Amino acid sequence: xxxxxxxxxIHPPYHKVTTGKAIERLQVPSALFIPLCQHTGKPAxxxxxxxxxxxxxxxxxxxxxxxxxxxxxxxxxxIRTIIEHPHPVLLTSSPVIVIEPDGKDEWFEEPAERANWQxxxxxxxxxAVKEAGIVGLGGAAFPTxxxxxxxxxxxxxxxxxxxxxxxxxxxxxDRILQERAKEVLLGAYLIKKxxxxxxxxxxxxxxxxxxxxxxxxxxxxxxxxxLKIVKTKYPEGAEKQLIKALxxxxxxxxxxxxxxxxxxxxxxxxxxxxxAVRYGKPLIERVLTLSGDGARGAGNYLVRIGTKFLDVxxxxxxxxEKVVKVINGGxxxxxxQYTLDVPVIKGTSGILLFTHKTAKKFEEYNCIRCSKCVDVxxxxxxxxxxxxxxxxxxxxxxxxxxxLLDCIECGSCAYACPSKINHVQWIKYGKQELRRAx
Amino acid sequence: MxxxxxxxxxxxxxxxxxxxxxxxxFTVFTLLFPAAGxxxxxxxxxxxxxxxxxxxxxxxxxxxxxxxxxDVSQCLDGxxxxxxxxxxxxxxxxxxxxxxALGSAFAIVFAKQxxxxxxxxxxxxxxxxxxxxxxxxxxxxxxxxxxxxxAPDTFTGATPLATFKFMKVLTPYKDLxxxxxxxxxxxxxxxxxxxxxxxxILKGYVDFRLPLSYIASVFFFGGIMWxxxxxxxxxxLFHILSGGLMLGAFYMITDMVTSxxxxxxxxxxxxxxxxxxxxxxxxxxxxxxxxxxxxxxNTIRPWIDRLTEPRILGEVRR
Numbered sequence: 001x002x003x004x005x006x007x008x009x010i011h012p013p014y015h016k017v018t019t020g021k022a023i024e025r026l027q028v029p030s031a032l033f034i035p036l037c038q039h040t041g042k043p044a045x046x047x048x049x050x051x052x053x054x055x056x057x058x059x060x061x062x063x064x065x066x067x068x069x070x071x072x073x074x075x076x077x078x079i080r081t082i083i084e085h086p087h088p089v090l091l092t093s094s095p096v097i098v099i100e101p102d103g104k105d106e107w108f109e110e111p112a113e114r115a116n117w118q119x120x121x122x123x124x125x126x127x128a129v130k131e132a133g134i135v136g137l138g139g140a141a142f143p144t145x146x147x148x149x150x151x152x153x154x155x156x157x158x159x160x161x162x163x164x165x166x167x168x169x170x171x172x173x174d175r176i177l178q179e180r181a182k183e184v185l186l187g188a189y190l191i192k193k194x195x196x197x198x199x200x201x202x203x204x205x206x207x208x209x210x211x212x213x214x215x216x217x218x219x220x221x222x223x224x225x226x227l228k229i230v231k232t233k234y235p236e237g238a239e240k241q242l243i244k245a246l247x248x249x250x251x252x253x254x255x256x257x258x259x260x261x262x263x264x265x266x267x268x269x270x271x272x273x274x275x276a277v278r279y280g281k282p283l284i285e286r287v288l289t290l291s292g293d294g295a296r297g298a299g300n301y302l303v304r305i306g307t308k309f310l311d312v313x314x315x316x317x318x319x320x321e322k323v324v325k326v327i328n329g330g331x332x333x334x335x336x337q338y339t340l341d342v343p344v345i346k347g348t349s350g351i352l353l354f355t356h357k358t359a360k361k362f363e364e365y366n367c368i369r370c371s372k373c374v375d376v377x378x379x380x381x382x383x384x385x386x387x388x389x390x391x392x393x394x395x396x397x398x399x400x401x402x403x404l405l406d407c408i409e410c411g412s413c414a415y416a417c418p419s420k421i422n423h424v425q426w427i428k429y430g431k432q433e434l435r436r437a438x
Numbered sequence: 439m440x441x442x443x444x445x446x447x448x449x450x451x452x453x454x455x456x457x458x459x460x461x462x463x464f465t466v467f468t469l470l471f472p473a474a475g476x477x478x479x480x481x482x483x484x485x486x487x488x489x490x491x492x493x494x495x496x497x498x499x500x501x502x503x504x505x506x507x508x509d510v511s512q513c514l515d516g517x518x519x520x521x522x523x524x525x526x527x528x529x530x531x532x533x534x535x536x537x538x539a540l541g542s543a544f545a546i547v548f549a550k551q552x553x554x555x556x557x558x559x560x561x562x563x564x565x566x567x568x569x570x571x572x573x574x575x576x577x578x579x580x581x582x583x584x585x586x587x588x589a590p591d592t593f594t595g596a597t598p599l600a601t602f603k604f605m606k607v608l609t610p611y612k613d614l615x616x617x618x619x620x621x622x623x624x625x626x627x628x629x630x631x632x633x634x635x636x637x638x639i640l641k642g643y644v645d646f647r648l649p650l651s652y653i654a655s656v657f658f659f660g661g662i663m664w665x666x667x668x669x670x671x672x673x674x675l676f677h678i679l680s681g682g683l684m685l686g687a688f689y690m691i692t693d694m695v696t697s698x699x700x701x702x703x704x705x706x707x708x709x710x711x712x713x714x715x716x717x718x719x720x721x722x723x724x725x726x727x728x729x730x731x732x733x734x735x736n737t738i739r740p741w742i743d744r745l746t747e748p749r750i751l752g753e754v755r756r
Contacts, residue, residue: 012452013452168452240751240752241751244751250751250752251751251752252752252754253750253751253752253753254752255752323444324444324445325444325445325451326444327451331449331450331451331452332449332450332451332452333449333450334449334451335449336444336445336446336447336448336449336451337444338444338446339444352451354451358451358452359445359451360453361445361447362453365457365458365515366458366555366556366557366558367557368458368461368517368556368557368694368695369557369694369695369696369697369699370461370643370694371694371699371700372456374699374700374748375701377748378751379750379751380748380749380750380751380753381748381750382699382700382747382748384699403750403753406750406751406752409449411449411450414449414450414453415450415452415453415454416454416456417453417454418454418456418457418458418460418461419457419458419557420453420457422447422448424448424449424450425447425448428448
């Protein structure tokens, strides 16, 4: 089978050690901390107050405006309080609803198959997705109903189901495809229907033959679907790179995939869409990979939203003494945590625990212009020049001359740099200063 | 569970195992090939020149790092050692030690530290040192000796390039390839330089485009001139095997700091540098043009970078 790819990129060690670990359901912990902001856009507005009893799947916070998402109770219990609590992505405290589970795990409305769900209209699909509070589960957490409602003048002809999972360590999407390929494809079918798109491409990196095998077993049942094997290379699963690899189309600078008639959805998002449309199941849990050399119970787990990292770790056998770094997400784009009290949110694709063997501290050395960063940049940027300009405070020039805002912060440059320059840090800083100035 | 102090840093959280030190010291290791050639062909004295030159570079670098308030341990990152050894390899086999030390110090101070240290220099330091010595000690800089393999009565007043330029006598390819010719201590053996260079290319420390475009360009422009007048101009194979071309192609023009940052830029850079080599060799008072060709290209490197900026994904260019 032909292998598709994009120019640039890196080959870090993949450490996909949990690819053979079946998805295990974790118990409900003694308390759930559910942030009101788990998505791109405005935080949700709480619908409950202290002392309320809630049931599993009950809406406890509703979307505030179009670019926002509903939030549902992951189990039944009592609202203990609504307080400020550490957040794994915002890195400041943000409001969370704390639920004290009653142990009964009773549904507010038990998910049940909806009649003629396969004949749902685009409007029905979008509203079911919106009601279920689904956001992009690959990590970016953009509200999915928004993506499924492109403007009239931006028709979508190609839906891409992103099973590249190019981040090292992470295997959640891989496992979902191995175990539930058909359901993912049914989700993709619903996405295709919602958008009126002609074709669906399922993209899987060539280091996941099991997942690809499972998909190819059932893909024949779907009209207009094709499986494309992409090269194992980071960041193959980045939206613009994946579109380029599969369709040769380039998302214009500053544009969105819909500008080239494409829409990319992550594997697990497709599954969530399927469950929402067929059964009316809200997004109250997700599969994540727990891994890293500090994790004793490395594996793939189905975890309720709001479960603290500490609870996940304790329920899976604990962690090594020498863990010095905890990451929400993958090692290339994930976010380092300062406490294990942060909860799993909708966008948490992985929890990585690194000991000092993996998580090293580096001092930046002078740039020697080796241009490894240029060779690996998947966006065609000159990372060394961006860093030089940002360091000099020339944010506007960095944007105009060197495309500061085109950077997708994939971290390939920083990974490849022999001088250990923190390109991503400088670039994020430059973008922030640019925002502040304008 | 007590709350440990976790490391907080911006992504990515994993990094390549490569480092500047490793790149530099590995390059020093590959320089052992031409250095061994220097000893094989010219005896043990070249070792002294190399040691003195490298040690001077490190010491002078340390002094200037200290003066500039920088981390003095940087002097051992390997880059100063490379400059010192490279400079020595470009010198005649019996070059006076104190003059070598002076050239090495000049290279580090004027071509590197004054620009801001490693990564900041515009010119290749070793070549600046070489140019300085050529101007300061024109006689010592062109006093050649026969190799140890040559018959004792061999006429040794000139390098193959000079022999051709001034006497129209060609040196056999075999001697040029293996290095049994007079010349600078590290430049004579094309074979050893190619070995060292290939190792660097395979290791990813050198972009093959630089040496390839440079050598091919010399072959091409040298070849054109040879076709125009074979009696007056040497053939292209002689061009690429003689003088400092191989040393320049694998160790000088490939200097990361002073060469272009884009692949396309490197090809253009090599082609122009090759053109200058032929121009200087055939139409100037000097028999050799490698040093000047690279120094000239160093000056227009920023312009080449500017002209060859890659297209940003999704960018539409007119």
